[in-house]
Amino acid sequence: MPLQNETFLQACRGERPAHTPIWLMRQAGRYMPEYRAVRSRVTFNQLCRSPDLCAEVTLQPIDGLGVDAAILFSDILVVFDALGIDVRFEPSPVIATPVRTEAEALALRWGDPHEHLGYVFDAVRACKRALADRVPLIGFCGAPFTTLSYLVEGQTSREFEKIKGMIFSAPKVFAGLMENMTSLLCEYLRGQVLAGVDALQVFDSWAGALSPADYREHVLPHLARLVHFTRGLGVPLILFVRGNANLLALAAELPAEVIGIDWSIDMDQAIAVTGPNRVVQGNLDPMLLLGPAELVERKARACVAAGRAAKAHIFNLGHGISRHTDPAIARHLVEVVHSA
Ligand code: 1CP
Numbered sequence: 001m002p003l004q005n006e007t008f009l010q011a012c013r014g015e016r017p018a019h020t021p022i023w024l025m026r027q028a029g030r031y032m033p034e035y036r037a038v039r040s041r042v043t044f045n046q047l048c049r050s051p052d053l054c055a056e057v058t059l060q061p062i063d064g065l066g067v068d069a070a071i072l073f074s075d076i077l078v079v080f081d082a083l084g085i086d087v088r089f090e091p092s093p094v095i096a097t098p099v100r101t102e103a104e105a106l107a108l109r110w111g112d113p114h115e116h117l118g119y120v121f122d123a124v125r126a127c128k129r130a131l132a133d134r135v136p137l138i139g140f141c142g143a144p145f146t147t148l149s150y151l152v153e154g155q156t157s158r159e160f161e162k163i164k165g166m167i168f169s170a171p172k173v174f175a176g177l178m179e180n181m182t183s184l185l186c187e188y189l190r191g192q193v194l195a196g197v198d199a200l201q202v203f204d205s206w207a208g209a210l211s212p213a214d215y216r217e218h219v220l221p222h223l224a225r226l227v228h229f230t231r232g233l234g235v236p237l238i239l240f241v242r243g244n245a246n247l248l249a250l251a252a253e254l255p256a257e258v259i260g261i262d263w264s265i266d267m268d269q270a271i272a273v274t275g276p277n278r279v280v281q282g283n284l285d286p287m288l289l290l291g292p293a294e295l296v297e298r299k300a301r302a303c304v305a306a307g308r309a310a311k312a313h314i315f316n317l318g319h320g321i322s323r324h325t326d327p328a329i330a331r332h333l334v335e336v337v338h339s340a
Contacts, residue, residue, distance in 0.1 A: 001133050002133070004134050008199070019340075020304050020313055021068035021069065023069040023138070024061070025240075025286075028058055029323065038053060038056060048073075048119075054126060054127065058073040058131075059127075076150075079117065099152055105173050120192065121194070124197055125196060128196040137196065138199045139197030141188055141189055142185075143203060145219045148178060151181075164209065185226055186226055189230055193234070198235060200237050201240060207247050208244035208247065223239075238257070242319060245262070248274065259280055260281045261274075261283035261318065262282065267282065270283065271306065274310065278311055284316075286321050289325045289326075296332065300340065303315065
């Protein structure tokens with residue numbers, strides 16, 4: 001069944017649709033009153049485990065903003081269900097039993113995501129039904145390093161002292177955990193594709209914790225395995241490696257169809273790295289949306305203009321939208337990009 005709005009998938013294929021497609025990272029979230037209304041009735045964990053509510057929330061920015069793609073409402077940390085490890089959102093994530101020693105790493109039980117994460121696949125099916133082929137649905141996971149950073153740090157970290165300490169003092173323990181995490185994430189993404197997602201995004205949100213040389217040595221081989229695995233799933237992949245523009249050249253070595261660009265580099269500079277034959281996604285600083293409409297318009301138009309040097313451009317923010325964003329300015333951004 002063809003989609004009513006194919007612009008996002010056309011851009012993923014390197015085509016230039018009639019307008020630049022746009023979606024926003026974290027487009028379903030606390031900045032939207034409709035989302036807060038749902039969240040006032042359930043906890044975040046309950047929401048992620050209720051396929052019908054996930055579908056309702058996934059569609060809120062489709063109806064409310066007019067974006068060209070939906071992203072499954074879930075979280076990168078639900079995969080810990082496959083390890084039997086609880087995450088509480090307070091509201092920042094907290095893992096009660098972090099894994100820091102070799103003994104703790106060896107004691108982990110790596111369960112099958114097809115068995116433990118069925119509610120995510122049910123949510124994908126509920127989203128696809130609710131979308132009724134209006135726009136494509138993006139599935140996602142955290143990259144092996146970002147996901148593992150939560151397991152080792154036990155929470156969002158500033159310095160990444162525990163996981164970097166593990167990389168440098170016990171590299172074999174780290175590599176073993178990365179190996180298992182990557183296998184888990186491969187199967188998790190396969191489950192999402194089997195359930196019906198039209199594209200995938202891998203978020204390496206905390207990649208910038210490492211120097212490029214250490215990222216290449218300790219992380220890139222695992223990320224490469226994940227990217228190569230997904231090439232066999234038949235849907236396009238967006239690879240978003242965030243936090244240090246010097247990592248962009250490494251990300252661009254991998255065969256993802258689309259390279260996500262964060263806001264730490266200007267789009268023309270990013271395309272100089274990825275080259276004219278690559279599709280890029282990004283990269284407006286999300287905090288710009290806290291400024292006046294004229295500023296948002298000017299910066300958005302400049303980003304669209306710069307994006308014309310790439311093979312194709314999917315407009316997005318350079319990281320997740322702030323919870324303090326006025327939904328009206330997000331809606332305005334979508335109109336500006338569509339008319340640019
Ligand atoms: O109280 C609430 O309602 C919880 C807030 C919230 C939301 C709306 C969390 C907790 N996660 C989400 C949804 C979410 N998370 C999506 C939904 C789809 C969308 O609309 O985009 C996605 C794709 C994520 C992915 C995610 N979760 C990432 C990677 C993307 C990124 O922003 O870098 C990360 C790092 C997380 C962890 C996480 N989940 C939630 C929080 C508060 C955090 C920590 C993030 C941090 O500390 O900065």
